[in-house]
Amino acid sequence: MSKIKAISCHKILNSRGDWTIETHVELDDGAVGIQAIPEGASKGEREAVSLPVDKSVHIVSTVIDDAIRGENPEDQEGIDRMLIEMDGTANKHHFGGNSLLSVSLAVASAVSNSKGIELYEYLSAQFYKKPFSKASLQFPTPVFNVLNGGKHAHNGLSFQEFMVIPSRAYSIDKAIEIGTNIYHSLKTKLIEEHLDVDVGDEGGFAPNNLTVPKALEFLKAAASEQYKPGKDVFFGMDVAAESFYSEGHYKIREENLELNDDKLIEYYEKLFKKFEIIYLEDPFYERDYQAWEAVYKKLGNNCMIVGDDLVVTNTKYLKKAIERKMINAVIVKPNQVGTLTETFDFVRMAQEAKMDIILSHRSGDTAEDTFIADLAVAVGAQFIKSGAPVRGERVAKYNRLLEILAINNPED
Ligand code: PGA
Ligand code: ZN
Secondary structure, eight states: OOOEEEEEEEEEEOTTSOEEEEEEEEETTSOEEEEEOOBOSSOOTTSOOOOOHHHHHHHIIIIIHHHHTTSOTTOHHHHHHHHHHHHOSTTOTTTOHHHHHHHHHHHHHHHHHHHTOOHHHHHHHHHHTSOOOGGGOOOOEEEEEEEEOGGGOOSSOSSOEEEEEEOTTSOHHHHHHHHHHHHHHHHHHHHHTTOOOOBOTTSOBOOSSOOHHHHHHHHHHHHHTTSOBTTTEEEEEEOOGGGGEETTEEEEGGGTEEEOHHHHHHHHHHHHHHSOEEEEEOOSOTTOHHHHHHHHHHHTTTSEEEESTTTTTOHHHHHHHHHTTOOSEEEEOHHHHOOHHHHHHHHHHHHHTTOEEEEEOOSBOOTTOOHHHHHHHHHTOSEEEOOSSOSHHHHHHHHHHHHHHHHHSOOO
């Protein structure tokens, strides 16, 4: 059995031109696992803390390297428990969630390389605690964020993400084709209306002078060019409501609205009457629990009510959301919690509660990192968010899914 031989870490740039870390874990049989770490801009208040890059590089290359060297890399849980205990804080602020996660994920990659198996196969075996079987292979449906606002753009649009979601009936390659066709139709429509087609952090267009209903109208018009909304394709929004919440009110400035909880639910209901919306993420501020309960009650029957900032990939907050019936779907972002084992625990709890799972990138991401594509396949996630089908760091994840498809369906 191989052992961990050395861990090193250096800084690299992410898609926003900010520094992040990349960690290399080398095993004594020569196999290497490499992991770059993404970074959010619209973070939940209770996410694991990211340490400044120079500190992280130092911690990973010295303290963590000393502690983990010589360990059995197949004992993922044991290694993750060591990392968690060494850090010793609830929000990982001592060593940094970014430092811990880079080691945790790179260890898994190193083992899959050492065994000569695909990463998703190894992750699946770790997650389900039984060997991967090709018969159970299931691809996530991409949720394409094609119009950007909120903290990912500076265009005065309150809601953060407007998404097109192909029907789950389509294969992964067909779903990617649909998303791409709609993206291109949308670009043409925006140009026709003399709106900007510059893109935001996740590759969606970010024109000025949009309102939420107008954004959805553009989406529906673009989708309708080739597809039938409500049958082939659906719509979704990541409201990221925290970014326009203040003292009990939600300020949708572009429409001069200042809404309380009830009024914001009415606002959503109106949109639901006009548009085929099946996905609503972070519709309220993460501590506005009563509003979450109310929106789930009103709209949760026919729509995914998705917790991101609400639950931050942490079983502690998910448990509460389950007990109080606030959501029926969860975002999974490994860097919100800091280790693979905790991410697995979170996915298991959500699956037991029959929730849909959406694996997600971050707005600051790297083309080097496609881990979420493998992880989505490994746990059988229903959906994946990797932005618009443009920008290298976004398409890298979609391209990895296409690669997994090709590996499993060779043409010859
Ligand atoms: P972030 O946002 O990666 O900028 O935090 C993404 C999201 O809210 O889903
Ligand atoms: Zn979100």
